[in-house]
Amino acid sequence: MLRQERKDRIRTRPEVNVLLLGQSESGKSTTLKQFQLLHDSAAFHAERIAWRAVIYLNLVKSMRRILESIAPETDAFDDHEELDGAEADVVIVSADGRPPSAIQGTKVPNYDLYLQKLEPLVELEERLIRLLSSPDGEEEATHFGPWGNYVSHFDGSENQPPMLANGHPGAVAARPSPTIVIPQKKQSSSTHQSNGYRHQTQKEVAVHSTTNWKKNFALGGSSKSPKSAHSGEIEGWWEDPDDPVHVINACAPAMMELWRDRNVRKRLREKRILLEETSGFYLNEISRITAKKYIPTNDDVLKARLKTMGVNEYTFMIRDGMNRGVEWRIYDVGGARNQRQAWIPYFDDINAIIFLAPISAFDQTLAENPRVNRLEDSLQLWKEIVSHKLLAKVDFVLFLNKIDLLQAKLDTGVRLNHYMPYYGDRPNDYDSVSKYFRTKFSNVHSNYTPNKERELYIHLTAVTDTRRTKIIIADVRDIIIKANLRKMRLV
Ligand SMILES: Nc1nc2c(ncn2[C@@H]2O[C@H](COP(=O)(O)OP(=O)(O)OP(=O)(O)O)[C@@H](O)[C@H]2O)c(=O)[nH]1
Numbered sequence: 311m312l313r314q315e316r317k318d319r320i321r322t323r324p325e326v327n328v329l330l331l332g333q334s335e336s337g338k339s340t341t342l343k344q345f346q347l348l349h350d351s352a353a354f355h356a357e358r359i360a361w362r363a364v365i366y367l368n369l370v371k372s373m374r375r376i377l378e379s380i381a382p383e384t385d386a387f388d389d390h391e392e393l394d395g396a397e398a399d400v401v402i403v404s405a406d407g408r409p410p411s412a413i414q415g416t417k418v419p420n421y422d423l424y425l426q427k428l429e430p431l432v433e434l435e436e437r438l439i440r441l442l443s444s445p446d447g448e449e450e451a452t453h454f455g456p457w458g459n460y461v462s463h464f465d466g467s468e469n470q471p472p473m474l475a476n477g478h479p480g481a482v483a484a485r486p487s488p489t490i491v492i493p494q495k496k497q498s499s500s501t502h503q504s505n506g507y508r509h510q511t512q513k514e515v516a517v518h519s520t521t522n523w524k525k526n527f528a529l530g531g532s533s534k535s536p537k538s539a540h541s542g543e544i545e546g547w548w549e550d551p552d553d554p555v556h557v558i559n560a561c562a563p564a565m566m567e568l569w570r571d572r573n574v575r576k577r578l579r580e581k582r583i584l585l586e587e588t589s590g591f592y593l594n595e596i597s598r599i600t601a602k603k604y605i606p607t608n609d610d611v612l613k614a615r616l617k618t619m620g621v622n623e624y625t626f627m628i629r630d631g632m633n634r635g636v637e638w639r640i641y642d643v644g645g646a647r648n649q650r651q652a653w654i655p656y657f658d659d660i661n662a663i664i665f666l667a668p669i670s671a672f673d674q675t676l677a678e679n680p681r682v683n684r685l686e687d688s689l690q691l692w693k694e695i696v697s698h699k700l701l702a703k704v705d706f707v708l709f710l711n712k713i714d715l716l717q718a719k720l721d722t723g724v725r726l727n728h729y730m731p732y733y734g735d736r737p738n739d740y741d742s743v744s745k746y747f748r749t750k751f752s753n754v755h756s757n758y759t760p761n762k763e764r765e766l767y768i769h770l771t772a773v774t775d776t777r778r779t780k781i782i783i784a785d786v787r788d789i790i791i792k793a794n795l796r797k798m799r800l801v
């Protein structure tokens with residue numbers, strides 16, 4: 311009866327469920343944004359303004375990273391506390407044998423001056439986080455402690471094994487009910503300095519998918535858009551003295567000065583910090599982003615980084631081959647290790663998986679565990695997903711993502727075999743490296759899939775690039791529609 315019921319349901323109200331998977335920062339939410347841009351561009355455009363807060367936050371975070379990196383007393387960094395309980399069964403590549411504190415290098419004579427000029431950003435960062443996490447007003451965010459003292463309701467344990475329960479029928483638990491999660495911000499063991507910027511080891515800000523964070527920054531939202539006393543017309547947020555734009559705008563000259571400072575660049579190079587490849591990089595556009603009447607462009611929104619917690623669901627209609635409307639539901643999950651257990655309930659009832667592996671990350675380690683190489687983690691995760699018995703009948707599309715960053719990285723001379731010795735002395739150019747990864751991921755699929763009939767569709771992508779991604783998404787959509795039609799004939 312159940313089977314018949316399902317058959318009837320699919321025939322009368324066809325639907326396609328797609329799950330976006332991959333490690334944190336692989337580009338899942340960006341891919342979702344591209345789907346939105348393609349299928350509901352009006353809504354995407356309407357929401358652009360709300361991303362202003364995230365973009366400011368990304369910019370402030372870059373400032374924080376610079377200031378932390380150029381601080382004269384580097385011995386207070388405490389990267390090692392992250393290492394406790396790290397898994398032993400993954401390949402570990404240390405990007406740099408030495409802790410940052412061991413490196414002595416270029417001094418930045420203006421450091422204290424920068425710190426002083428940029429001090430207002432400390433309070434701004436706190437305020438933005440509050441506004442994002444508490445869309446009903448700042449007052450409600452009373453659970454926040456002082457700077458550097460946030461507590462997370464989320465079980466932030468990174469100690470769980472990376473394995474997903476494979477093929478265990480009981481693994482399909484109920485999908486979790488929504489919970490509000492406070493952005494993680496860890497109390498550093500070394501917050502003794504009075505200035506908020508000094509020696510804070512900060513975790514990434516994430517707003518739970520159930521929090522309507524866009525509300526505070528939408529036009530006409532609870533962020534004040536005062537009416538003109540004379541005409542009654544709505545004026546912009548820049549007229550609101552409490553709007554974050556004023557602080558960020560006032561700090562813009564100091565931010566630009568800092569980013570242009572030769573000593574700063576030199577120090578960053580010495581520490582092998584490549585801000586250009588970090589998520590939410592806007593340092594080359596400070597004057598545009600901090601302008602009073604700044605409205606984010608599509609590209610700005612695609613570049614904005616907000617870590618996902620929980621699961622974002624996005625629904626839209628597409629016409630299928632028989633010209634019927636098919637409802638598409640795309641699920642975007644959090645990819646950090648402590649989020650992956652939440653994926654399993656979504657394995658049930660899924661038609662296709664788009665798995666993202668950022669292949670530029672071969673020289674990076676995980677934010678949640680600095681001893682684990684990102685690419686090794688992606689490969690391990692890919693193996694777990696392709697071999698998962700619950701997913702045996704699901705179609706797989708693999709996005710080998712961030713090829714723009716891969717190309718740029720290889721062009722600067724970073725060698726793959728330095729991080730993955732088994733690459734040997736093959737050529738270190740983009741074509742050879744991307745081909746190598748394509749084969750490697752494809753082999754993992756052929757070796758571990760429980761369904762030898764399954765075809766794998768691989769794309770080399772840069773999902774921040776709208777023009778190229780549009781073509782790929784159209785392609786993926788056709789593949790999924792065709793496969794779905796085939797399955798429906800078989801039900
Ligand atoms: N240059 C470049 N940046 C990218 C690409 N794909 C994603 N990004 C950026 O990388 C960052 C991380 O992307 P997200 O889409 O937030 O990653 P995610 O997989 O959703 O991460 P979690 O939510 O933590 O699981 C964002 O700032 C994106 O703009 C790409 O192909 N090239």
Ligand SMILES: [Mg+2]
Pocket residue numbers: 338339340616617618642643644645
């Ligand atoms: Mg995400």
